[in-house]
Amino acid sequence: MSREPSLQRPPAAGSAASGQFVHAFGERTDGHAGMRETLGGKGANLAEMAAIGLPVPPGFTISTEVCGWYYGHDRQYPPGLAKAVGEAIASVEGQMGRKFGARSNPLLVAVRSGARESMPGMMDTILNLGLNDATVEGLAEVSANPAFAWDCYRRFVQMYGEVVMEVRARSEEEEDPFHRILVAEKRKAGVEHGGKLNVAQLRNLTRRFKALIRRRCGSEFPQDVNEQLWGAIGAVFGSWNNERAVLYRQQYRIPSAWGTAVNVQAMVFGNAGDDSATGVAFTRDPANGEEGIYGEYLVNAQGEDIVAGLCTPSPIREMAEAMPESFRELENVRQILEKHFRDMQDFEFTIESGRLFILQTRNGKRTGQAAVRIAVEMHRQGLMSRQAALLKIPAESVDSLLVPVFDPRALKAATMIGRGLPAGPGAAAGRVAFTAATAEMHARQGHKVILCRVETSPEDLKGMLVSQGILTCRGGVSSHAALVARQLGKVCVCGASEIRIDYERKLLFTGGQAIREGDYISIDGGTGIIYQGLVENTASEVQRVLDGNLEPQGSYAFELFDTVMSWADEFRAMQVRANADTPAMAAEAVRFGAEGIGLCRTEHMFFEGDRINFMRQMILAADAMQRKDALKKLLVFQRRDFAGLFRAMQGRPVTIRLLDPPLHEFLPQDDAVRRQLADKLEVTLDYVVERVKSLHEQNPMLGCRGCRLGILHPDITEMQTRAIFEAAAHVVKQGIACVPEIMIPLVGFRAELADQLRTVHRVAREVLARQKVEIDYLVGSMVEIPRAAVTANEIAEEADFFSFGTNDLTQTALGLSRDDMGLFFEEYRKKQIFDQNPFASLDQSGVGQLIEMAVDRGRCTKPGIKLGICGEHAGDAASIEFFQRQGLDYVSCSPPRVPVARLAAAQARLVAESPQPAAASTSTSSS
């Protein structure tokens, strides 16, 4: 969540919307930080830095509007662009006193992408543009350093060849062709680093690179610097739709319509000698949030050397001794940046012959832990209000304070062997299993398991269930693996593309290592890092405090968590409840801050221990007597369960959903179990088989479930109602307040609700009269099928409250079974038919409209009707923002998601009441 109210300014006159495609920065600057939409994040911040006098090399930004035009017009440019770019180049020439394409003192430029939201490394960059066979000599002269000039040239030829002319490895097996030549030349020269090659060797290398391009492209590496420039601009625009960029956008929900800007900026040289350097720095530690400059730098190098990881940079604090003057300047820049941008910054700098240049700045990505600390501390330093601080913390961050973590001492000794996308937070370690079957085998033997798959499919579910963590090589954070892992609360690292799994040989290759099935690995689903061997994990510090295993006084992490939660509780409007079915879950929910139970699934109570047998007896009963007996037994269990829940919630509201799943879910599928059951119930096996068959449904999701059960079997509704009120009476007599809210599932017709209401009210009256207590209670309706939404005005006549069951509402509104989506979900993701997984984040434009309709119509009939949501979307920040906009009274999620929901609810309220558009709210995602 990033919002920079102080930087919001009216758009410049003649902005992109009115056809200004090029915006300069430098001596004359016509953009600012508020123009991200037009200039992209990088361009806007370069303009802002130039405007406040920070040392930025001059340049210009081609607006995102041009990108839209480019894709809308078969990759052509709008008329007038060429002229504007020519003029802007001339202006840069003037400021730098260098000429683009001139043999003497030539101007070189960097061409970089820059979208509204940072997409680090996803799109293309070209440096040293403007070099050719002539200007390289001019650069050699003006720098008096031919080796430097030729080093720049050979780098440029390679970069241009790869990025613009697409000379790359043609298969996964083939080595990168430029790299192959470089390695050969280095071997011939007997040096380890390319930087150590002499001028002749560099000339030769450049010649071989150009020959490679000629061979592969059938055309020459272009000597015309303007051709180079337009080639690079086209490549950057083109890279907006390369595969990894598309994938990244999907992961972070960046609309592809936004497009990227292109930044063209005068080159400055960190590789101009030993008084030159390049580096990247954060204004605070992005890993733990500690204040102070953090980063690394490399003397006599260009930025790409750091990014490519070819050389090992030094920690930035070493600059204090090595380049004290520059370090002081840098610390000054750090403070200016933070004060000005009011967020932790991630910036790049270059020192050319002792002179500091800032090449870009952006809000820094950070871990969840860092996000919390930075926000709280920046508020305490007076840099932002509590509201602003809350909005700086991605709601998900809070989760990372709660999931298990690797033991810090164990982690120090651990070897990182790879990295993927963080897809299910927490730390997990276990034996490598390549198949669900192996995972189950290891689990049966009592071992912890990490299921490692190229990608997962629905058949892997069993394996995922028994595993501590899931690791995949393919697929993003909304892939099947990621999705299911988060649903199951499993640690997950996905899309670890550098890992290769050989199912046949049962080997996993990473970083040159081969790991066998059965070996231990450890994965961190919060960072995406994969470690060799078993790294011990432990409950997080915050979790230990919540569990009562650590004193809160000593824990700074808990203090930060608690501060953020208390701020959130102050600003949020919606109540946060939890979905909990047992007293233990209810107690956990209260520890996490839940203010009630929004969904108790009574059927979960029927599976435990002996109960399933009575449930089966009830269903299979050959006569009314047997059935009544079974119901009586179940009544006893249910009453005890409900009393436990009421006690755990201590007067907080408890919403109990009456029996929902189809009855056949309770019956055994296995012949042996069926036979046992038949013996127990003194019926024939045939009878059991026949009964199971008669309850079979083509589409159980759309079958005899929800209130249809209660209508068909009023005695079940009666038993459950009796259990609720007897338990409530019991608890109330012990002096504990108790507010039961009874919820009728799957209502589509007003008459369905009315039918169940009659039974509920009758039984409630009976029990309360007999027990001689008075208890307030509500009876409401789930809204989980479209008909309920469109007839909400009718249903509201009967209902005290609505609870949106967004899982089922999504399934019915989209005609889409979550269980069966696996067959085509991947294809839908690839083809961008879903913006997001509609079961993870609410489909606002489809399902959302039905909810809006139900809210409006329900309120029209009954203005004060209580409205909540108990689907899984209640724990998703984007969905919570939607629910806030609808003015719901509460959201109810699983207990561990309660803190996330509390924060997200506060943010949603703040966004709703802020005068600004909400679009920028995802700008800082945790990495």
Next chain:
Amino acid sequence: MSREPSLQRPPAAGSAASGQFVHAFGERTDGHAGMRETLGGKGANLAEMAAIGLPVPPGFTISTEVCGWYYGHDRQYPPGLAKAVGEAIASVEGQMGRKFGARSNPLLVAVRSGARESMPGMMDTILNLGLNDATVEGLAEVSANPAFAWDCYRRFVQMYGEVVMEVRARSEEEEDPFHRILVAEKRKAGVEHGGKLNVAQLRNLTRRFKALIRRRCGSEFPQDVNEQLWGAIGAVFGSWNNERAVLYRQQYRIPSAWGTAVNVQAMVFGNAGDDSATGVAFTRDPANGEEGIYGEYLVNAQGEDIVAGLCTPSPIREMAEAMPESFRELENVRQILEKHFRDMQDFEFTIESGRLFILQTRNGKRTGQAAVRIAVEMHRQGLMSRQAALLKIPAESVDSLLVPVFDPRALKAATMIGRGLPAGPGAAAGRVAFTAATAEMHARQGHKVILCRVETSPEDLKGMLVSQGILTCRGGVSSHAALVARQLGKVCVCGASEIRIDYERKLLFTGGQAIREGDYISIDGGTGIIYQGLVENTASEVQRVLDGNLEPQGSYAFELFDTVMSWADEFRAMQVRANADTPAMAAEAVRFGAEGIGLCRTEHMFFEGDRINFMRQMILAADAMQRKDALKKLLVFQRRDFAGLFRAMQGRPVTIRLLDPPLHEFLPQDDAVRRQLADKLEVTLDYVVERVKSLHEQNPMLGCRGCRLGILHPDITEMQTRAIFEAAAHVVKQGIACVPEIMIPLVGFRAELADQLRTVHRVAREVLARQKVEIDYLVGSMVEIPRAAVTANEIAEEADFFSFGTNDLTQTALGLSRDDMGLFFEEYRKKQIFDQNPFASLDQSGVGQLIEMAVDRGRCTKPGIKLGICGEHAGDAASIEFFQRQGLDYVSCSPPRVPVARLAAAQARLVAESPQPAAASTSTSSS
């Protein structure tokens, strides 16, 4: 459909809504025929007849509003009612010169129900009210006929005992207790009819009846005539909610909120001697529609004697000789009634000592055949306009002209053995089978079968499929049996309550007969009549003309049909298309008047003959080559099919839906077939089993089907598109016009449609370019999931047309699988949760709102977007009225439903453009 524009008048001053609960008729009449809502049909028509001077015994009507009050206030009456009733009784006393409860010349009254829509025999009636131990003597004196007086009294005591005091048989086995006493007394007296008992015997009989009441009720038969009156009024109101009345309302979709009125009318006596009589008459023959009085009468009897069937009445035309004066009067009344009410009337009359009284009149129920003839002939007689005539014909009637009929000669010789509700029109004969298994066995042996069940359940489906007809003892016209029968186009008689089936002894009892399993019976699903033995059936006259087997010139039935159809075509606005998958079906559709194909289900083409093997090969293909081969083979078949369709439709639009069902539907479930398939495809059985398993879905309805298939397997979309355009090109080159409309199923997201559009347009371009022809075509979207409806504005950006798939839209909007509804449908029907089966008639208040939304939103984006509907609701009259209101361009139903749809579309247009409310449109249902 009944509309009486000429009778519509402003409500009387001081009408029920302003608290006038009692309306008189007679010398002073303050109601009229336009007040059905307040007075009920009977009361309104009594008032109307009194007003125009027809001889109606005086009386009054207690309004339906009182019924609403009665049920809303715990069966109490509104204040003021007692006084108003007292005054009204006094007025009747004055007009009749008799006193209610007076010993001398006592006034007797009849108390009858009367709802807005006629519900014959469903509610209670009490005659001769006002008799007690004293007044019976007065009646004896004034009539000088003690036997008549005592006969009236014993009848009244029995009727009152049964209806008000609920003295009835206490179980199905027990004989009716009054009847038992009567039989005993008759036996003792040695007479056959109760009317032959002498005064002493009648006194004794009455005494025993009163003793029975005392024994069973613990209280006396009331002697106070006012107590009698209020008891009767309460019983009539109470009978509004008796079981058969509730059932009837469900069948005919009469809202239970309407309530009944109560008519209290002076008694006149058809049993006052041999110059007295009673009868019922129709103004035209209700069976075939022929003009002229039709009915029966009974000398010296009360109306109930005819209704009870205890005596055999004479055909009314015999009155011309027996009572010529009265007959002339009656003929005069007949003409007045028809001219005045402008519809065929069903009226009751009594002749008391030579004086004719009309006791009630109502629009007469009639067969479909009669409805058509009466409407056309009444128009020709100048009694109504063509529009009014069309509205008089229930759309379903047309169907009864088309279904098979019993051979008239065979029917003459046939013995009727029972009657049920007409639930699936047509005539069928076959061997009795009591179980699905027996039905299948008979069918395998080549016999025709009538499946006879107490009621059917989903397990009976197999049996229903192989049967000619279905007969049930329980359940109404929307019971499972009726529903499925109509879906399957099977003849069905349901709810034949007088029939008893003994499954154990394999016997069916009816009318004293026992029929064995395997015996022949015949059933008429248009009349509900059951015949003994095999009655030959034949194509109807109209059908034979349509099939070209009979010259149209000689057929009056065809002339009537053709007239109605041509009127309908003139007045309707919506196009009527047919759902047809083969050239033969297309040709049939054209014969029935279809103007295009609205739905060709391409998957039906894949099941035929060899094709299924290629389909399976395509699905199971181990490699791309095998798959491509299979698709090539399928292409050839599809191309031929489409060419055939285009030829059959001769330039009419043909809407082709791309592949829709989940692929697993094409794969064999049977192990032996799987093994054969594996051998044929040269793969292992394991591979086939595995593949089938991998395609298995939890909820196939919500799974990988519709456009999801085409998106996952673009080669299928490509093959189908290629087949369509190659066929179109081929046909166009033969000089036949051709307008393909390609329909993408199950679209929920605009991007889904866009994806499929790209393929369709690309292939179309390719084929048309290669074939060098130009063909106009449309590509549209099914709207069959709620998300498509709410985002119709987005989808309309891509779609040339929408076709509403109301079957699936109902399933998803209601979260209700049609296949699985059987488990609870009966219960829902009983509890009146469904007004109607939502799969038979559109759920207008739920699904209808989604359709309305889609229509509005689609037109908002694309004002001229073509809109149609291709679900089964397209053949349902009530749904068609809804579609007309939405202004759809066409409906598309199964070919045999096309005539019904043409008529219903015309009626819908006329209703939509009429200034009157549509509520009265169901007033004449075919019996």
